[in-house]
Amino acid sequence: MINFWEKLPKPIIALAPMCGVTDLPFRTICHRYGADVVYSEMTMVQALAYKGKKTMDLVKILEEERPVVIQLGGNDPELFYKAAQVVAQEIRPDGIDINFGCPAKKVAGHGSGVSLLRDLEKSYQIIQATIEGAPRLPVSFKTRTQIKSVDKCSTHCSLELIEKVKDLPVAALMIHGRSFEAPWIETVDYEYIKEVRKNFKGILLANGGIYEPEKVKEVLELTGADGVGIAHGVYGRPWIFNQIKELLKTGRFEDLTWPQKRKIALEHAQLAFEAKGAHGLVELRKQLLWYVKGLPNATDYREKLVTLSNLEDIKKTLLEIK
Numbered sequence: 001m002i003n004f005w006e007k008l009p010k011p012i013i014a015l016a017p018m019c020g021v022t023d024l025p026f027r028t029i030c031h032r033y034g035a036d037v038v039y040s041e042m043t044m045v046q047a048l049a050y051k052g053k054k055t056m057d058l059v060k061i062l063e064e065e066r067p068v069v070i071q072l073g074g075n076d077p078e079l080f081y082k083a084a085q086v087v088a089q090e091i092r093p094d095g096i097d098i099n100f101g102c103p104a105k106k107v108a109g110h111g112s113g114v115s116l117l118r119d120l121e122k123s124y125q126i127i128q129a130t131i132e133g134a135p136r137l138p139v140s141f142k143t144r145t146q147i148k149s150v151d152k153c154s155t156h157c158s159l160e161l162i163e164k165v166k167d168l169p170v171a172a173l174m175i176h177g178r179s180f181e182a183p184w185i186e187t188v189d190y191e192y193i194k195e196v197r198k199n200f201k202g203i204l205l206a207n208g209g210i211y212e213p214e215k216v217k218e219v220l221e222l223t224g225a226d227g228v229g230i231a232h233g234v235y236g237r238p239w240i241f242n243q244i245k246e247l248l249k250t251g252r253f254e255d256l257t258w259p260q261k262r263k264i265a266l267e268h269a270q271l272a273f274e275a276k277g278a279h280g281l282v283e284l285r286k287q288l289l290w291y292v293k294g295l296p297n298a299t300d301y302r303e304k305l306v307t308l309s310n311l312e313d314i315k316k317t318l319l320e321i322k
């Protein structure tokens, strides 16, 4: 087995998985601007196991974006086994990740994502089945701090899951330092992640609340993690990875000028078009708004940006914005 995680330079600065955001074009642009590893959007195992065409298209990867990790979601160990086989044989990413953190009703409400923390036996079987389905790929998982029991009388912590699976070769773990019950609180529990560090021997990534490059050093010091995973902080600035690295190395980083940002936004648009055609540009619209956020005259262009669907118009409009 080739465990790419062990070969990454530390600290590892990762693009965290985000449904509707971390598609192939976005992962590629993040990789170009410094992400050490990129995670796909969560993909449900039932769709992968039966190789649904739409799903197979969604999990395609580019050689350029490696190392890339495909994240699986679901709650049936047998389907995780089949999906891991399909991913390993047909998609050939560098790793597979399992989602034990999603709080969305349509996921957690059906016994997947974070609610798996309530069923340690099944969680064990899911990790084991994934490892067996893809024996040549390193398997990781991503989780939150905790979830309350169904009757709210007790709490299920991710430390219990880590203890439960300690005999399995889990290569890496990304821990989002928030609970299911407080999904978007301001204060992320970095102390909890520090506890996880003491109990997990593989590669540990701390996640949550990193919105500025300056925060990374603090989080690494507080948690003792091998790296960080960034989600919201990447909105409209895939170059944040390079800025973080520059800051850690030299103590300062350069902000980009709008023309430099525009060049990257156009590169992103080109990748979206190559990957998905005009539909890719429709999907890109929300990200175009993120790119221009904060520019003095951006509000004048918001309405226009959400109607654009060809590369020429996107270029023309971005060039008009000063």
Ligand SMILES: Cc1cc2nc3c(=O)[nH]c(=O)nc-3n(C[C@H](O)[C@H](O)[C@H](O)COP(=O)(O)O)c2cc1C
Pocket (backbone or CB within 6 Å): 016, 017, 018, 019, 020, 021, 040, 041, 042, 071, 099, 101, 102, 142, 176, 207, 208, 209, 210, 229, 230, 231, 232, 233
């Ligand atoms: C739009 C969106 C989609 C997300 N989708 C996923 C997902 O597919 N899988 C996952 O494990 N976490 C997902 N997350 C959670 C993030 O990976 C991350 O844990 C969370 O946003 C906290 O990190 P942040 O404070 O840097 O945003 C998603 C978050 C957002 C905002």
